[in-house]
Amino acid sequence: MYQVYPRSFASAGGSGEGDLRGIQSRLEYLSELGVTAIWLNPFYPSPMRDSGYDVADYCGVDPKFGTLEDVDALIGAAGRLDIRVIIDIVPNHCSAEHPWFREALADRPGGTARERFVFRDRPNNWESHFGGPAWTQVPDGQWYLHLFDSSQPDFNWRHPDVVAMFERVLRFWLDRGVAAIRIDMANTLFKQAALPDLPPDAVSWPYYHQPEIHELYRSWRAILDSYPADEFPGPRGAVAEIWFNHPEEVLPYLTAQGLPQTFNFRLMRVPWAAGELRSVIDEARDMTRNSTGSMPWVLGNHDVTRLVSRLGVDQNLIRVPTDEWRRGTAHVDVALGTRRARAAALLLLALPGSAYIYQGDELGLPEHFDIPTARREDPTFHRNGGTAIGRDGCRIPMPWSGDAAPFGFTHEPTRTWLPQPNWSALTVETQSAKPDSMLNLYREALSLRHGHPALGDGDLEWLDQGDDVLVFRREPDFLFALNLRDETVSLPPGYRILLASGPVPDGSLPTDTAVWLTS
CATH class of the missing domain: 3.90.400.10 (Oligo-1,6-glucosidase; Domain 2)
Incomplete structure (x- = not known):
């Protein structure tokens, strides 16, 4: 699955903001990449106080993105390429303009x-x-x-009007051919009725994981299951945005009558260290082993610092973020982050289950930290007086071609809604011509993933190769190896390389390099 941030993917209308026709114009690119589904962030009518997550009409399209007819055309064009469309549903809150x-x-x-x-x-x-x-x-x-911005009042999910409205919203979009929904902040809808104060030492929160949420999602699952599974786009699905600290918090969502998928953000939140990576992989395997639900893997999205930049800093900042990290002033070694991000991509795509790729990660885009204050839009930045840099830096418009902004994002010489840095070396056009580019690494990995019988669903078996080396086997005949030591290690004997994230000289695996192997 590939996450499309509509405001920043492509503009067919000549403005500095992306639109639905722009997305449709780039579907061939996504098909060639190996994408089988796209998740669209909100495109509904909105004052854009929070980039569309402040929804004023759940069954409409903001004119800046297009029309309902454009949605239908996009779903149809994607379907002809066997690409399914997932849309964002924002049920915790609406816009103050609703x-x-x-x-x-x-x-x-x-x-x-x-x-x-x-x-x-x-x-x-x-x-x-x-x-x-x-x-x-x-x-x-x-x-x-408002758990978020003051322009985003929270719904009272104990009111029948709210329940009924969202059932209508689900059916409205499913009837149009949407394959699945992504549920924003899926664990926050119900709050404890007494709305108690939070104690200073709170370890649980009265607005997370309330028991009423599971009855609601059982009713949504029934709606999803009522649609035919033998016609395109097939069984209708849902993936829940649930940030959790302990497995017991997410297990109730993974029942047979619950939601089909729950994002696994743990891989995205741990530092680049073998023990911690293996721990979150095993945790997810344990949670889904006896469950009908699944937990797709994620390395990036529109709410977190870009992968290249996260992996290019002192990893202690990921464990314990500092003010310097939150302000976006920490030193980032982009070359180091890029090398690690290439290896992380092969890890992501070798793991059992589904994977989501955030737009631009296949290009190795780093976070854009140096956005002028006057151009920043994220309410996180403004509500914190700049002490937290916010999320604008991972939402910069995509660079498609050319040597100067807007880099093919639009064919008009228009200022984009967020400023682009000099990404001429990272455009789709530039990388397509370089066999060893990040883009071509993703293309080759996805092509192998689609064709190899060991990849996709199934399980893995860890092989002990010592500290700071991750090696697992998947049947039939697939071996993954990642070296996180400060020195090279020998590759397992008797295997040949299918794909490597970087050069692998003389049968040795360099630091921060991953390989796919077969006998």
């Missing part, structure tokens, strides 16, 4: 329109995920809850 919230503001305290949201006379001590308080006061004195 008609329901406008009604709520116009209503009196305790009025029926306010019951669809979380209003109260006094706020508790909850903090917004974007920084600052999670409550905003309205002119009549009440406060409303």
Whole structure:
């Protein structure tokens, strides 16, 4: 699966922002890459206070992205290339411009329109995920809850209108041929009814993993399962965004009547170290071993620092982030990060199960840290007064071709919504012509993955090759090896190389290099 961030993928309309027709124009690129499904971040009508995650109409398309007819055309064109379309559903909150919230503001305290949201006379001590308080006061004195920006009021999921509306939303998009939904912040919908204060030493939170959530997702699973499985796009699915600290938090989502997929972000959050990588891989295998649900692997997305930059810093910053890291001023060794990211790609695509690739990771794009303050859009940056750099740097428009901005993102000499650095050496055009480029590494890896009987579903068997070397076997006849030592190691005897993330001289595996082997 390939994550498309619509605002930054491609613009067919000549503006500085991406659009649906731009995505359609690049489907051949995705097909040649080896993509079988695309996940689209929100394209709904929105004031764009949080890049579309503040939804004003769940069954429409923002004019900046196109029209409903453009969605239909994209789904149809993707289907002809055997690419399925996954869309984002944002159920925790809406935009303050949503008609329901406008009604709520116009209503009196305790009025029926306010019951669809979380209003109260006094706020508790909850903090917004974007920084600052999670409550905003309205002119009549009440406060409303927003776990994110103040422009994103939280729904009250105990209200039947909210439940019914989202059932209509699901059916609306599934009827149009959407193959699956990605559920934003899937574990936060229900809050404890008493809305208690958080104690200073909280180890669980009254807005995560509440028991009512599982009954809701069983009802959503029934909707998904009601669609025909023997017609394209096949069985309808869902993948949940759930950030968890302990396996017991996510296991209830993986039941037979629960959600088909739950993202596994653990691989994305651990440092580049053999023991920690193996630990999160084994943890996921244990969680899904007796489950009908699956946990697709992820190395990057629109909410985290780009893979190349994460792997190019002192890995202690990943374990314990510092103010320097949060401000985006830590030293990044891009060459080191790129070498490690190439190896990480082969790890991702060799693991059992599904994998999601974030747009631009196949090009080895680093994080763009040096965005002028006046050009930053992420509410995280603004709500924290710049002490946390936010997520803009991983959302920069894609470089397709040429030697100067906008690098083929649009064919007009237009300023892109976020500024692009000098990525002339990283464009699709440039990398397509270089056999050893990151792009061609991904293309070859995905081609082998589609064709090799050991890859995809199944399991793995670890082989002990000593500390800081990860080696596993997958049947039939596939061996993966990754060297994380500071010195070269010998390759297992009796195997030949299918694919390597970098040069492998004289049968030895250099530091931060991965290989796919067969006998």
